[in-house]
Amino acid sequence: MKWGTWGAALAAAWLAAGVRGADEIRIGALFAVTGPAAALGAPEARTAEMLAEKLNAEGGVLGRKVRLIVKDTAGNPEKAVSFCKQLIEEERVLAILGPSTSGETLQIKKLCNDEKTLLLSCAAAETIVNPVARYVFKTPQKDSQAATHIFRSMAGRGIARVGVLVDNSGFGQAGKAQIEALAPTNGIAIAACETYDKAATDLTDILAKVKAQNVQAVINWSIVPAQAIVARNMRQIGMDVPLYQSHGFGSLKYVQQAGEAGEGILFPCGRILVAEQLPDDHPQKATLMAYKQAYESRCKEEAGSFGGYAHDAFALVIAAIKAANSTETDKVRDALENLKGFAGVSGVYSFSPTDHTGLGLDSLEMLTVRKGAFAIAPAAAKQP
Numbered sequence: 578m579k580w581g582t583w584g585a586a587l588a589a590a591w592l593a594a595g596v597r598g599a600d601e602i603r604i605g606a607l608f609a610v611t612g613p614a615a616a617l618g619a620p621e622a623r624t625a626e627m628l629a630e631k632l633n634a635e636g637g638v639l640g641r642k643v644r645l646i647v648k649d650t651a652g653n654p655e656k657a658v659s660f661c662k663q664l665i666e667e668e669r670v671l672a673i674l675g676p677s678t679s680g681e682t683l684q685i686k687k688l689c690n691d692e693k694t695l696l697l698s699c700a701a702a703e704t705i706v707n708p709v710a711r712y713v714f715k716t717p718q719k720d721s722q723a724a725t726h727i728f729r730s731m732a733g734r735g736i737a738r739v740g741v742l743v744d745n746s747g748f749g750q751a752g753k754a755q756i757e758a759l760a761p762t763n764g765i766a767i768a769a770c771e772t773y774d775k776a777a778t779d780l781t782d783i784l785a786k787v788k789a790q791n792v793q794a795v796i797n798w799s800i801v802p803a804q805a806i807v808a809r810n811m812r813q814i815g816m817d818v819p820l821y822q823s824h825g826f827g828s829l830k831y832v833q834q835a836g837e838a839g840e841g842i843l844f845p846c847g848r849i850l851v852a853e854q855l856p857d858d859h860p861q862k863a864t865l866m867a868y869k870q871a872y873e874s875r876c877k878e879e880a881g882s883f884g885g886y887a888h889d890a891f892a893l894v895i896a897a898i899k900a901a902n903s904t905e906t907d908k909v910r911d912a913l914e915n916l917k918g919f920a921g922v923s924g925v926y927s928f929s930p931t932d933h934t935g936l937g938l939d940s941l942e943m944l945t946v947r948k949g950a951f952a953i954a955p956a957a958a959k960q961p
Contacts (some may be wrong), residue, residue, distance in 0.1 A: 605664035607675035612651030618677035620884035627766035657681035680747035699886035726845035740787035744799035752798035780785035798945040805834035827882025885922030
């Protein structure tokens with residue numbers, strides 16, 4: 578084929594692609610659908626797909642259908658980077674939802690910002706949005722907020738000396754930084770702080786070191802599978818003190834994996850896990866119940882925090898498109914940054930140029946495990 582003919586064919590293909598792109602709004606998603614973080618990414622993918630189907634069945638947004646392009650990163654940062662480039666360069670997406678984990682998100686934060694592609698991460702590490710990057714947002718609550726809730730709960734229970742365990746993931750290390758920074762101002766002494774491999778299957782040796790320091794409670798800040806392992810190992814070595822988990826504990830799968838050792842675990846989390854227990858006039862109740870009923874009817878499993886993060890990421894992008902009345906990236910970005918009072922699954926969002934999480938301390942509740950289910954933890958009176 579001569580250059581002129583080939584060039585004309587290529588130009589026609591480009592033009593056709595451009596027309597197709599104009600007929601749909603492309604949104605990418607990077608979720609750990611498989612692999613060790615599948616408990617996070619699988620419900621995120623199912624949630625985003627459910628919302629996209631519902632939106633399209635109702636006519637889409639601005640008269641256009643949404644094409645959701647999901648990539649399974651398996652929790653691997655290298656895959657996240659590769660898929661992120663594909664979504665930006667080949668699929669020309671308006672926004673990317675996810676990734677599922679903090680380590681993955683931190684690997685693509687600069688790439689998305691440099692390429693002026695909106696990123697709404699479903700991971701929690703505060704370093705995702707601190708420092709603020711113009712095109713990067715996240716939907717889970719901040720590490721500092723979760724740590725503050727834990728310390729306030731401890732104060733009410735007369736706990737002042739703790740042991741801290743964190744895994745070596747991006748999420749674990751970000752949590753460690755917040756715990757160490759906030760403990761002194763909250764009257765908490767850290768008697769021991771241990772880091773372990775995120776793939777560890779036995780933590781009895783580390784817990785024995787912590788136990789020897791006569792701590793009054795343990796804080797574990799990790800992703801799977803350690804959240805259940807810590808609880809089981811504490812019981813095995815007779816460590817009878819309260820176990821606090823991070824806001825990453827928000828799935829009944831972890832409770833099931835911990836078995837009887839999970840009873841009484843305390844952790845700060847969003848309200849999807851206790852939606853039915855909220856008063857009818859709570860500002861999130863309608864959103865929570867609608868999502869919970871739709872997800873559980875479709876997926877035949879309990880709705881949890883992780884799917885909620887994806888729900889909010891998708892819903893926020895659509896709300897910003899509507900507010901901007903445009904799919905131009907900068908107009909959507911500006912609309913998102915100025916969105917106020919948006920009731921989502923994880924809280925009521927109000928973003929600003931200095932806050933790309935958009936959630937306050939009141940977006941969290943202190944929850945506990947009671948008879949294999951989640952319940953709002955009773956407030957403890959401050960000890961004299």
